[in-house]
Structures are given as structure tokens and as C-alpha cells.
Amino acid sequence: MGAIDFWLKNSRSAKSIEASEAVGRAEARYGMPRRELMKFATALVASMGLPTSALGAVVNAMTQPRRPSVIWLQFQECTGCTESLLRSEHPTLDKLILEMISLDYHETLSAAAGHQAEEMRLTAMKENKGKYILVVEGAIPVKDGGIYCKVGGKTAIELVKEVAADAAAVISIGSCASWGGMPSTSPNPTGASSVGSVLGKPVVTIPGCPPNPYNFLSTVVHFLTFGALPALDEKGRPKFAYGRLIHENCERRAHFDAGRFATQFGDEGHRQGWCLYKLGCKGPETYANCPSILFGDVGTGSWPVGTGHPCIGCTEQGIGFTKPIHSLAELKTVTPPVQFARPAEEQGQGATVATAACAAAIGGLVVGAGLKLGDTLGKRDDAPKPPTSKS
Numbered sequence: 001m002g003a004i005d006f007w008l009k010n011s012r013s014a015k016s017i018e019a020s021e022a023v024g025r026a027e028a029r030y031g032m033p034r035r036e037l038m039k040f041a042t043a044l045v046a047s048m049g050l051p052t053s054a055l056g057a058v059v060n061a062m063t064q065p066r067r068p069s070v071i072w073l074q075f076q077e078c079t080g081c082t083e084s085l086l087r088s089e090h091p092t093l094d095k096l097i098l099e100m101i102s103l104d105y106h107e108t109l110s111a112a113a114g115h116q117a118e119e120m121r122l123t124a125m126k127e128n129k130g131k132y133i134l135v136v137e138g139a140i141p142v143k144d145g146g147i148y149c150k151v152g153g154k155t156a157i158e159l160v161k162e163v164a165a166d167a168a169a170v171i172s173i174g175s176c177a178s179w180g181g182m183p184s185t186s187p188n189p190t191g192a193s194s195v196g197s198v199l200g201k202p203v204v205t206i207p208g209c210p211p212n213p214y215n216f217l218s219t220v221v222h223f224l225t226f227g228a229l230p231a232l233d234e235k236g237r238p239k240f241a242y243g244r245l246i247h248e249n250c251e252r253r254a255h256f257d258a259g260r261f262a263t264q265f266g267d268e269g270h271r272q273g274w275c276l277y278k279l280g281c282k283g284p285e286t287y288a289n290c291p292s293i294l295f296g297d298v299g300t301g302s303w304p305v306g307t308g309h310p311c312i313g314c315t316e317q318g319i320g321f322t323k324p325i326h327s328l329a330e331l332k333t334v335t336p337p338v339q340f341a342r343p344a345e346e347q348g349q350g351a352t353v354a355t356a357a358c359a360a361a362i363g364g365l366v367v368g369a370g371l372k373l374g375d376t377l378g379k380r381d382d383a384p385k386p387p388t389s390k391s
């Protein structure tokens, strides 16, 4: 049984939320059984780093009658970001998104075309002035006046400025929109640029090529629940998703620390699941929650490193599509045990919050972090004692 299942089954507050009217409304709206819905909402709460007491508010926000209007623009991209949100092997995800927001303009998904589609965009902008969310997928070419990408006769530069002017929030989805991504690869013939640089102001960025759909969903749910965007880092990335290096939570980390590396694809080390650093893994210099929330919803191990491929740093500007795939990563943090706190401290000091959270995250799902953190702190006096010079 997973951490979420265990908590839902045993927590009194979870049971009372599950029986609430709001969950009944959500059940009808999203067409999901109550327990499934609770699991989903709990995972979102945990992935945002919120306490479980926020669950009720999140469920409530998901069932508000008025859904926020979203205008989704697409420029230089491959539609992988949209694909990852709506992929067919996970039918509930597209339903969740489309029931949570009012997707008023989206070039790929819209049945309307041409003037009719343009009309829809203008109507949505007028009716929701100052309140709609602008999501941008794809980079914006700025060379030669921006002529390399036009929609409805307007350049991407003109369009993004026009729609951003009255938006409540601007979200760049994917690495292309966040920092140029694949289209900006040297020699960048079209001058592919990020949305933030074209608008000349910071925007929310959800990088990844494609990004993890749950990071986008969690950001939207945070906005719905609190009427504000989540805490962001200096690159506009939600801290809950991009606050840690992949290397910090990687399931192969113990092999890195012990010096056990795969040195060729298919060699003994690779088959044993050893660390992929020497194959060029960029986990040590890439900030993302891939090892914690996984990717692709197909179960344990479903993320690039989990499947045996080094991380290419697809979320990280200056790493993905810039550094050669098999070059060695720069180590942003030093190797334990010299500098890192030990998981079990001398009796009386207890585990530090950072150590416990790290241990919890390494232990499995992010959702376990809050629960495990509580457990660890509560039982710190029982922690195994490190050897002392006297023993």
C-alpha cells in the first residue's frame, strides 16, 4: 500500500473530507470515484509541499462553479507540452484539466479555425479582462522582426504582448517558452527567445521538454485555492517543483556515493542499476522533481534515470540542448559524508528538518515527506545511534 493509500485509509480528517459534499461535487464533475479523487488531490497537496490540512481547501477550489479562463498560445514548439497534459493513456488527466479550467483558446484543441478562432480569443480576453491566465507553449522568434512565427497575420511577439497585457498571470509551459529550449539551440537561426525576455517581465515558468503535467496542474490548483501563484525561484519556477537537484532525490544516489557507476550502456553496472553519472547524467546540476513525482504515470521507476537513461537536463537552461549529452555534469553539491548532515545524529540533537525531509523524499513519493517527516521527528530519540569513539 502506498503512503497516500495508507493515509487516506487511516486519517480521521481524510475520511471526513472524503465524505464531504465538496468531494461529492468533485466526483460528479470529474467523473472519478471518491477515493481516486482523494488520491489525486492528496498527491497535488503533497507535491506543492502543503500540509495535509490544505486538502479540504484544494478540493473546494477544484469544485468552484466558475472555472478560470485560460488562453493558450503556441509558437515554436512540438506540442509535446500539450501532448503530455492530454496523453490518451491517462484519460483522467485531460478530464481533470478541462474540468478545472475553461480552456477558451487553444490552437491544437480548438474545433474552430481561422477568423472564428481569433474571435474566440478576443471574446475570452474581453469577457475575462484582468482575470484570465495566459499559458504560452513554445519559444518566440525575435530575429528579423519576428517573421518566423505568425498566427492570424500577427507575429508571436505581437500576439504574446497583446494577450499578456490583460492577463492575471502568465505561465510559460515547457523549456521552449521558459528559456528558449530546443528551438534556441546554437546557432539559433530564428532568435528563439523566452516569453519572459519578450515581455520584459518575470513570468511563471514550468520548464521541461516536455514538462511534468502535474507541475502545471499543481500551479493552477494553487492559483485556484489561494488566489495567488506558488512561491517562485529567481527563474520563475515554482519552488515546490524545482527547489531540489535531481541528484538529491535520485534512487541511484547511494551508488553515486559508493562510487558504483555504469560506464557503458548495457555493462554490468548499467544492468545492476548503478549511477549514470559517468554516462553523462545531468542530475547533479538540474533542478526538478522528476525522481519524486516520476513521469508518465506507468508506475515505479518511470522517469528518465529510472529507465536507465541519464538525465539530459531538459528543465535546465544552459544544460539541456546546450551541453553534450554524454559530457560529465558539474557537481553543484559536494559528496557526503564529509559535508552532509548524518541521517542519525547524536542522541538529544535529533534529526534536522532538512535531513528528515531529504530522507523522506529519497524514501519514495513526495507525498510521504510530510508524513515521514512527522514520524521521524516524533521518534528521534529512537534513532539508531552513530558509533562513538568510546564504543
Ligand code: FSX
Pocket (backbone or CB within 6 Å): 076, 077, 078, 079, 080, 081, 082, 137, 138, 139, 173, 174, 175, 176, 177, 181, 182, 208, 209, 210, 211
Ligand atoms: Fe518545447 Fe512544448 Fe519540448 Fe516540445 O510544445 S518544451 S519542444 S517537448 O513540447 O514546447
Ligand code: SF4
Pocket (backbone or CB within 6 Å): 246, 247, 248, 250, 251, 252, 253, 254, 256, 274, 275, 276, 277, 281, 282, 283, 284, 305, 311
Ligand atoms: Fe542519479 Fe544521475 Fe545523480 Fe547518479 S548522477 S545519482 S543517476 S541523478
Ligand code: F3S
Pocket (backbone or CB within 6 Å): 208, 209, 246, 286, 288, 290, 295, 303, 304, 305, 310, 311, 312, 313, 314, 315
Ligand atoms: Fe528532463 Fe532530466 Fe527530468 S531529462 S524529465 S529533467 S530526469
